Structure formats: structure tokens, C-alpha cells
Amino acid sequence: MDTKPEFKPGNYLYAAKASALETVGLPNPRDWNPTDDDWKLPADWKGVVREGIAQRLERFRTFKLFMDICVRCGACADKCHFFIGSGDPKNMPVLRAELIRSIYRGEFKTAGKILGRLAGGRKLTEEVIKEWFYYFFQCTECRRCSVFCPYGIDTAEITIIAREIINLLGCNIDWIASPVANCFMTGNHLGLKPHTFKENAEYLLDDIEEYVGVKIEPSFNRKGAEILFVTPSGDIFAEPGIFTFMGYLMLFEHIGLDYTWSTYASEGGNFGFFTSHEMMKRLNAKMYAEAERLGVKWILGGECGHMWRVVHQYMNTLNGPPDFLDQPVNPITGTRFDNAASTKMVHISEFTADLIKNNKLKLDPSQNDHYTVTFHDSCNTSRGMGLLEEPRYIINNVCNNFVDMAPQTIRENTFCCGSGSGLNAGEYLEMRLRGGLPRANAVKRVAEDKGVNMLSCVCAIDRAVFPALMDYWVPGTDVCGVTELVANALVMEGQGEREYNLRGEENPSYVPPPESEGEAEGEAGEEGEE
Amino acid sequence: MIGFLFSVVAVLVLVGIALVGVGGLGLKVLFGVIIPYAAVLTFFAGLVYRVVDWGRSPVPFRIPTTCGQEKSLPWIKTNKVDNPCSGGMVLLRMAFEVLTFRSLFRNMKLDYRQGPTIRYSSEKFLWLFAMMFHWAFLVVIIRHARFFTEPIAQWLQGIEHLDGFLEFNLATFGIGLPTIQMSGLILLGGVTLLLVRRIVVPSVRYISLASDWFPLFLITFIALTGILARYVIRVDVVKIKELAMGLATFHPVVPDGISVWFYVHFFLVCVLFAYFPFSKLMHLGGVFLSPTRNLVNNSRAVLHVNPWSYPVKTHAYHEYEDDFREQMIEAGLPVEKTLEEAAAEKAPAAPAPAEADTEVTEEKED
Numbered sequence: 001m002d003t004k005p006e007f008k009p010g011n012y013l014y015a016a017k018a019s020a021l022e023t024v025g026l027p028n029p030r031d032w033n034p035t036d037d038d039w040k041l042p043a044d045w046k047g048v049v050r051e052g053i054a055q056r057l058e059r060f061r062t063f064k065l066f067m068d069i070c071v072r073c074g075a076c077a078d079k080c081h082f083f084i085g086s087g088d089p090k091n092m093p094v095l096r097a098e099l100i101r102s103i104y105r106g107e108f109k110t111a112g113k114i115l116g117r118l119a120g121g122r123k124l125t126e127e128v129i130k131e132w133f134y135y136f137f138q139c140t141e142c143r144r145c146s147v148f149c150p151y152g153i154d155t156a157e158i159t160i161i162a163r164e165i166i167n168l169l170g171c172n173i174d175w176i177a178s179p180v181a182n183c184f185m186t187g188n189h190l191g192l193k194p195h196t197f198k199e200n201a202e203y204l205l206d207d208i209e210e211y212v213g214v215k216i217e218p219s220f221n222r223k224g225a226e227i228l229f230v231t232p233s234g235d236i237f238a239e240p241g242i243f244t245f246m247g248y249l250m251l252f253e254h255i256g257l258d259y260t261w262s263t264y265a266s267e268g269g270n271f272g273f274f275t276s277h278e279m280m281k282r283l284n285a286k287m288y289a290e291a292e293r294l295g296v297k298w299i300l301g302g303e304c305g306h307m308w309r310v311v312h313q314y315m316n317t318l319n320g321p322p323d324f325l326d327q328p329v330n331p332i333t334g335t336r337f338d339n340a341a342s343t344k345m346v347h348i349s350e351f352t353a354d355l356i357k358n359n360k361l362k363l364d365p366s367q368n369d370h371y372t373v374t375f376h377d378s379c380n381t382s383r384g385m386g387l388l389e390e391p392r393y394i395i396n397n398v399c400n401n402f403v404d405m406a407p408q409t410i411r412e413n414t415f416c417c418g419s420g421s422g423l424n425a426g427e428y429l430e431m432r433l434r435g436g437l438p439r440a441n442a443v444k445r446v447a448e449d450k451g452v453n454m455l456s457c458v459c460a461i462d463r464a465v466f467p468a469l470m471d472y473w474v475p476g477t478d479v480c481g482v483t484e485l486v487a488n489a490l491v492m493e494g495q496g497e498r499e500y501n502l503r504g505e506e507n508p509s510y511v512p513p514p515e516s517e518g519e520a521e522g523e524a525g526e527e528g529e530e
Numbered sequence: 531m532i533g534f535l536f537s538v539v540a541v542l543v544l545v546g547i548a549l550v551g552v553g554g555l556g557l558k559v560l561f562g563v564i565i566p567y568a569a570v571l572t573f574f575a576g577l578v579y580r581v582v583d584w585g586r587s588p589v590p591f592r593i594p595t596t597c598g599q600e601k602s603l604p605w606i607k608t609n610k611v612d613n614p615c616s617g618g619m620v621l622l623r624m625a626f627e628v629l630t631f632r633s634l635f636r637n638m639k640l641d642y643r644q645g646p647t648i649r650y651s652s653e654k655f656l657w658l659f660a661m662m663f664h665w666a667f668l669v670v671i672i673r674h675a676r677f678f679t680e681p682i683a684q685w686l687q688g689i690e691h692l693d694g695f696l697e698f699n700l701a702t703f704g705i706g707l708p709t710i711q712m713s714g715l716i717l718l719g720g721v722t723l724l725l726v727r728r729i730v731v732p733s734v735r736y737i738s739l740a741s742d743w744f745p746l747f748l749i750t751f752i753a754l755t756g757i758l759a760r761y762v763i764r765v766d767v768v769k770i771k772e773l774a775m776g777l778a779t780f781h782p783v784v785p786d787g788i789s790v791w792f793y794v795h796f797f798l799v800c801v802l803f804a805y806f807p808f809s810k811l812m813h814l815g816g817v818f819l820s821p822t823r824n825l826v827n828n829s830r831a832v833l834h835v836n837p838w839s840y841p842v843k844t845h846a847y848h849e850y851e852d853d854f855r856e857q858m859i860e861a862g863l864p865v866e867k868t869l870e871e872a873a874a875e876k877a878p879a880a881p882a883p884a885e886a887d888t889e890v891t892e893e894k895e896d
């Protein structure tokens with residue numbers, strides 16, 4: 001417990017800017033740096049922390065219970081990707097929790113107050129706050145530890161609450177605080193203003209027209225649409241997420257869905273979740289508010305991990321119940337989604353799986369034949385929801401070559417990408433590469449043994465961070481969203497030759513039509529034989 | 531390390547207290563009646579207090595840790611135990627958790643021995659030791675009921691019979707020991723193995739506190755003195771039963787001629803009882819209350835209400851449109867108010883611009 005963390009480039013995250021905190025009214029806005037000696041904490045910071053802990057003990061049974069019942073059996077110790085990748089003992093989930101548990105004992109429990117160290121208690125000092133900042137932003141809230149704990153102690157929950165407490169002192173990171181401020185004002189993390197959001201979508205529509213030969217004209221902020229579609233803004237912005245975004249557009253066009261995008265609720269993700277429960281609620285409110293304003297019947301949500309943790313486990317409680325919405329029914333198949341009866345929001349993978357099961361998609365899986373695909377379960381959708389079979393069912397229907405990674409590294413045992421919960425900042429690359437090591441290692445195994453060259457996922461953060469992780473650990477492996485694979489396989493009405501895939505690469509699965517010149521035909525035939 | 535030494539010494543001191551108290555000072559009533567009553571009282575009062583105290587903190591969100599397929603489309607097979615979709619399934623999950631330590635059974639160990647590739651191998655030792663220890667503990671406790679009940683229930687004798695099946699084997703060797711009860715030995719074995727594991731596995735040793743060592747030593751000594759009393763000293767069971775029945779019927783008697791080692795055993799048990807509610811041993815109660823395990827994963831199907839929910843400041847759509855109206859119109863996005871309408875509304879409101887400033891959304895709950 002005594003070794004102090006050392007803030008070195010690559011292992012810590014930049015501090016939140018004053019302006020970002022001011023935008024959303026968070027306490028103690030100031031410009032500072034974690035390497036500073038003086039963190040400019042508020043004058044009565046000890047009181048704030050004590051009160052913050054006391055209040056949360058009263059509000060969260062999880063927190064109170066998890067402070068009390070850990071037996072330090074160590075079952076969780078080697079389950080954390082940051083411990084595996086860094087070897088730092090304080091990255092063992094049990095010790096991460098002890099960082100705050102020791103203060104709980106030392107400041108709140110009689111034995112800890114009197115016996116101090118002997119009873120596992122510590123006093124609150126500025127060093128402790130620095131340590132919290134270091135280690136609670138070195139946990140991606142992935143819940144892997146919670147799967148193995150005999151009492152279900154969820155260190156992610158402890159991290160969530162610890163971050164909430166240091167936020168009371170204004171100690172957040174820039175990579176979380178800025179997206180939060182952006183999202184509050186413009187509706188999305190990237191700060192895309194309404195017209196920019198639409199323009200970005202239009203670029204992608206142009207690409208679809210060029211590569212697929214189909215002109216799509218979606219609607220934005222349209223009142224009276226049947227469905228509101230919400231997905232993370234990261235996917236409208238950068239590769240390879242944009243290909244998934246194009247996939248959504250094509251899929252909805254293919255089935256003739258009556259839906260609309262919103263520039264106001266233009267963010268599915270919720271970095272507020274990485275700040276505090278209150279901030280999560282403030283940012284999440286837009287989804288229902290916009291659904292009500294537009295008068296849609298229900299909401300469909302795109303591929304994203306933490307977005308779905310919030311939608312599935314929190315949204316209805318935070319901002320519901322949305323009585324103005326109807327129970328979701330797939331207008332194409334007539335399937336009623338009973339599992340979303342109250343929250344009234346359906347996951348795109350549930351939706352697509354239902355379409356495929358009912359034969360509503362015209363698919364040509366051979367379009368993905370040049371890929372050998374594996375699937376990364378996002379922490380949040382696997383351990384905070386249980387969405388495991390739907391994506392696999394979809395992939396198996398749109399691809400001919402799918403292999404899973406080792407069972408200890410998928411489904412509920414899945415390893416985090418190492419960059420979740422707002423830690424995907426550039427300055428943090430070293431730590432992210434370390435945290436991503438176990439995941440990358442599992443990919444490497446299937447890449448070497450089974451020839452996997454495509455890592456698919458249902459998470460926008462995964463799409464943003466895996467390319468760097470793969471380049472470093474498993475070069476030659478690409479990253480895509482599941483809906484991109486669906487779009488590749490979709491046979492669109494009136495489509496062109498599809499000589500290029502959505503990435504603008506020549507489509508290796510492309511077979512020139514027989515009426516073209518004999519040469520090309522011969523070549524294709526030869527290739528086929530080899 | 532300090533914690534380790536402290537715990538050993540503490541347990542030895544406790545043994546010493548009982549030896550001196552009963553053997554030296556003859557305080558039999560204190561150790562045979564007063565302390566036991568006080569300990570049992572502390573145990574129950576403390577247990578109830580702790581559980582009620584936990585119960586007072588609400589569960590604001592429904593956040594089970596899901597360890598299998600959710601219930602979604604009817605043709606997808608749900609993993610009902612690890613991702614419970616009904617109250618009954620939660621009971622099943624909890625039963626597996628409590629009776630078989632299902633989560634511990636998942637345990638795996640990673641190793642780097644094969645070079646850069648990380649491998650994961652199953653690691654069942656903790657599960658095995660913990661199962662030995664807890665089940666043996668349970669049987670031992672149940673068996674002790676024979677001292678406190680008269681007549682001894684049929685089922686109790688059944689358990690003893692099962693527990694003591696080694697008797698026949700030993701009897702054939704002509705060893706005249708009392709029936710060997712396996713549970714006691716398994717308990718001692720289990721607790722020793724847990725202790726050894728804690729000492730040998732570096733990561734577990736590193737995280738251990740005094741409060742982890744102390745119960746292990748305490749229980750080791752309880753088991754040791756119990757076995758000592760039964761097989762070596764062969765304490766006078768009839769007299770002990772007299773004492774126990776006295777306690778159980780609230781007519782305490784302190785018969786003479788009970789070995790001091792019985793009092794040591796008894797005192798350590800009292801300490802365990804009194805210590806229980808204030809220690810990590812409360813995981814006994816906690817495991818049932820754990821929200822990541824005892825909730826149904828139906829968050830989207832059934833509303834879960836947060837009792838302390840409060841209204842928060844949001845950025846409402848009309849504020850957003852006010853910020854971007856012109857650009858939205860230019861981009862061909864629909865708006866609620868045209869520029870003229872917005873300007874017209876602004877004009878009369880100009881003297882009192884404060885109203886739109888802080889927008890608090892109305893809460894649905896009261």
C-alpha cells in the first residue's frame with residue numbers, strides 16, 4: 001500500500017480542462033496537471049471526500065456491501081487485464097478496491113480508527129487522492145473480476161463510485177470531461193454540430209452510392225417516423241467505424257425501415273457514466289426526450305458496449321418509464337420484443353438476428369469470403385446484458401468463415417480492449433497496449449492457428465482502439481463492426497457490380513459478370529481452382 | 531507480515547487466557563456461562579444489526595453481472611442460471627452460488643510459461659479447499675447440536691452415522707478410539723490448506739491483512755482443541771452435555787471434572803461467535819444480499835425504481851435549437867421555430883431573460 005504511483009508519460013491521463021467542467025457545472029474547475037505537486041484541491045477537500053463516501057454508503061447497497069465482505073481470497077487477482085499487462089499489484093481488483101476500502105476502515109470504522117494499519121485502515125491524505133486518480137483511471141469498469149468473485153464483488157462498481165467521489169474534487173480526465181461537455185451542448189461526444197453531423201452522414205452516403213451503386217436518402221430529426229435510431233457518434237467520424245455506419249444505412253434501406261436519425265440525440269455512448277451517476281442521467285435524458293418530441297414508437301440502438309450497459313441496466317430507471325412509446329415490434333417481421341417491454345429500446349443485433357431468422361434479408365455471404373472472422377465480446381454487452389448469441393448468429397449467416405477465440409477469453413470471460421470507460425486517449429497508449437495484451441494474445445492465437453484476419457465487434461470504442469492494438473500485437477488483423485459484415489453480404493435492390501467493398505478496397509470476392517470479357521473470366525476461374 | 535504475527539500471537543494469548551482463567555483462577559462460571567451467553571448474544575444481535583444495516587442502503591439500479599446468454603428472442607437459448615430471467619432462476623443461481631461456490635469453480639489461472647502466449651489453466655484448489663472447509667464446518671456445527679438437544683433427533687444421528695463411517699475400518703484394527711468423525715478432520719485439513727495457500731501464493735500473501743489471518747488461526751485452534759478433547763484427552767462428554775443442556779434450557783450448571791482443554795475450546799468458539807458480526811466472516815450474510823448476483827436480468831422488461839432519484843439539469847431540445855437554429859435551417863434540418871418566430875418570442879421576453887436559463891426536467895416519479 002505504501003508504494004506511490006509515479007506519473008510518467010504513457011501511464012497517466014491528462015487532467016480535465018477547466019472549461020469542460022464549467023460547461024456542465026462540475027466542482028473545482030481549474031487547469032492542472034497530474035504531475036504537479038499541488039493538485040489545487042478545494043480547501044475542505046477532506047470533508048468533501050468523507051461526506052461523499054458517507055452519502056454513497058447510504059445510497060448504494062453495492063458499495064456498502066463490497067466494502068465489508070471481501071475475504072481477500074484472491075480469486076479475482078489475475079482476472080484483470082491491467083494486472084496481466086502491467087504486473088502492478090495494485091491492479092489486482094482486490095487491491096484496487098482496497099485503495100478505498102482502507103480509507104473506509106480508517107475513517108469510518110472503529111477498529112480501523114483505533115488500530116490503523118493493523119486493522120487495514122489508512123488515513124486520508126493527498127497522496128491517497130493521487131493514487132485513486134491513478135488507479136481508478138486504470139480500470140476500464142469491465143466487470144471481469146466480478147464474474148469470478150464468490151460474492152460477486154464488482155470492482156467496476158467500486159471504480160464508478162470512486163470516480164464519482166474524486167469528481168467532487170474536480171479530478172477528472174480530459175478525455176472524459178471534454179466529451180461530456182460536448183455531448184451536453186451538441187448532443188454528441190465529438191461536438192459535431194447539427195449541420196456537421198448531417199454533412200458527415202452525406203459523405204458516407206456518397207461513398208455508398210459510389211461503391212454499392214445505391215442512392216440512399218435517410219431523414220434527420222423527422223417527426224412521425226416509426227423508429228428513432230441512436231448510435232455512438234464515433235462511428236460517423238473515423239475509420240473503421242464509418243463502415244459500420246454505412247452498414248446501418250444500407251440495412252435500413254434494404255428493409256425499407258421507417259426511421260429517422262437525430263442530431264440532438266446523436267450520441268448513443270455516455271461518457272457521463274464514467275463521471276457520475278448524475279452525469280450519466282443528464283446525458284442520457286436526450287434519448288427519451290427526443291423520442292417523445294419526434295413522436296416515434298420506439299428506439300433502436302446501434303452497436304456500442306457502454307451505451308448498452310447504460311441503456312440496458314440504467315436508462316429506464318434514470319429517465320423512464322417512457323409511457324409515450326409503444327412496446328417495440330419489428331415492423332418487417334412482426335416480432336414483439338418482450339425483453340424490451342419497458343425500456344422500449346432494442347439492440348441492433350437483436351433486430352438483425354430477428355430479420356435473418358425470418359428470412360427478410362437477401363444475403364450473399366460469399367462477399368465476406370476473403371475474411372476469416374473472429375468476434376470480440378464487449379465487456380458491457382456480455383457481462384452487463386448477456387448479448388452473446390445474437391452477434392454470432394448474424395456473423396454465421398453473413399460470413400462463411402467464423403472462428404471463436406479460446407473459451408477463457410470470450411463471452412462472459414471476455415477480455416477488455418484495454419481502453420474502455422473513457423481511457424481511449426492518445427497519451428495513454430502505453431497503458432492501453434498493456435491492458436489490451438490478453439485480448440490481443442487471444443486474437444494472435446486464432447490469427448496464427450486459424451488464419452483469422454478480421455476482428456469483429458459490436459462496440460464503437462472497440463472499433464476506435466483495436467486498430468492500434470492490432471497493429472502493435474497482431475499486425476495484419478483488421479477490425480470491423482458486425483453490421484459492416486452484414487452490409488457486405490447484403491444484396492441491395494438495384495445495386496451495382498460491387499467491385500469495391502465499403503472500404504473502397506477492391507472486393508476480392510468480386511466475380512466479374514460472365515458477359516464481360518473472356519480474359520477476366522478465365523482469370524477468375526483459375527483463381528478458383530487454386 | 532505484521533498481521534500474520536499479530537494473529538498468531540492473538541490466538542495464543544486467547545488460549546492462554548482460557549488456561550489461566552479456568553486452570554489457574556478457576557473462573558468456571560465466567561468461562562462456562564457468562565462468556566458463552568455474552569458471545570451468543572453478540573453474535574445474534576450483531577448479525578441482525580449488520581444485515582439490517584446493509585438492507586437500509588437501497589439498490590438504486592438493477593445491475594446483475596450476467597454470465598451467460600440473456601433472454602431475448604424466443605429461439606435463442608437463454609442461460610437461465612447465469613443470466614436469470616425470473617425470480618425462480620435467481621434462486622437457482624443463488625443456490626448454486628451458496629451451495630457449490632459456482633463462481634469460484636470458474637476460477638482459472640493464467641501462466642506465461644509457454645513463452646509469450648498466455649495460457650489459461652483451470653485452477654480448482656481454492657474451490658476445493660473452500661468447499662472442504664465450509665461443508666465440514668457446517669457438519670461440525672450441526673453435529674454439536676447433540677450436546678444441546680435431548681433426545682437427540684433421528685436425523686442428527688443419521689448424519690453422525692454417515693460422518694463416522696470410518697469407525698468400522700478402525701474397529702477392525704482393534705483401535706479403541708471414539709468414532710472418528712470425518713468432518714472434524716476435513717475441517718482441520720481445509721482450514722490448514724487455506725492457510726498454506728495464503729502463505730504460499732505470493733499474490734494472496736500480499737493482499738492478506740490481520741483480519742484474514744486471525745480467523746484462520748482461530749478456527750485452526752478450535753479444530754485442534756476440539757480434536758484434542760475428543761480423541762486424546764477424551765473429555766467427559768456426559769458432564770459437558772450437562773453444561774450445554776443447562777445453557778440451552780437457561781438453567782446453567784457448571785459440573786466439576788471437565789478438562790481445562792474443553793474450556794479452551796469453548797472459549798475460542800465464543801470468541802469466534804462474538805467476532806463474527808464485525809469481521810469479513812459476515813460474507814455469510816453478504817453473499818445473499820449481493821446485487822450483482824441476486825437480481826433478475828430483466829432491466830429492459832420491467833421498470834426498476836431508484837428511491838433517491840432526483841431531478842437533474844439537462845440541455846433541452848429547445849435550448850439546443852436556440853444554439854444552432856440558423857445552421858440547422860441552412861442544412862435543411864427541420865426546426866420547431868423559424869428564425870422569425872424565435873426572434874418574435876425573444877423580443878417581449880427581453881426584459882426578463884432569466885427564465886430560460888436553468889432548465890430542470892420534470893421527474894416522472896414523485
Ligand code: HEM
Nearest residue numbers: 071073150627628631660667724742745746811813814817
Ligand atoms: C454461503 C456462501 C459462502 C461462500 C460462497 C463462502 C466463501 C468463502 C471463501 C471463498 C472463503 C475464502 C477462503 C480463503 O480465505 O481463501 C471463505 C472463508 C471463510 N468462510 Fe466462507 N463462504 C460462505 C459461507 C460461510 C459461512 C456460512 C461461514 C460460517 C461459519 C463461513 C465461514 C468462513 C470462514 C470462517 C472463513 C475464513 C477463512 C479465511 O479467513 O480465509 N463462510 N468463505
Ligand code: SF4
Nearest residue numbers: 070072073074076149
Ligand atoms: S474474489 Fe471477491 S472476495 Fe476474493 S479477493 Fe476478490 S473481491 Fe475479494
Ligand code: SF4
Nearest residue numbers: 080139140142143145
Ligand atoms: S472491472 Fe475490469 S479493469 Fe476494473 S478491476 Fe475489474 S477486471 Fe480490472
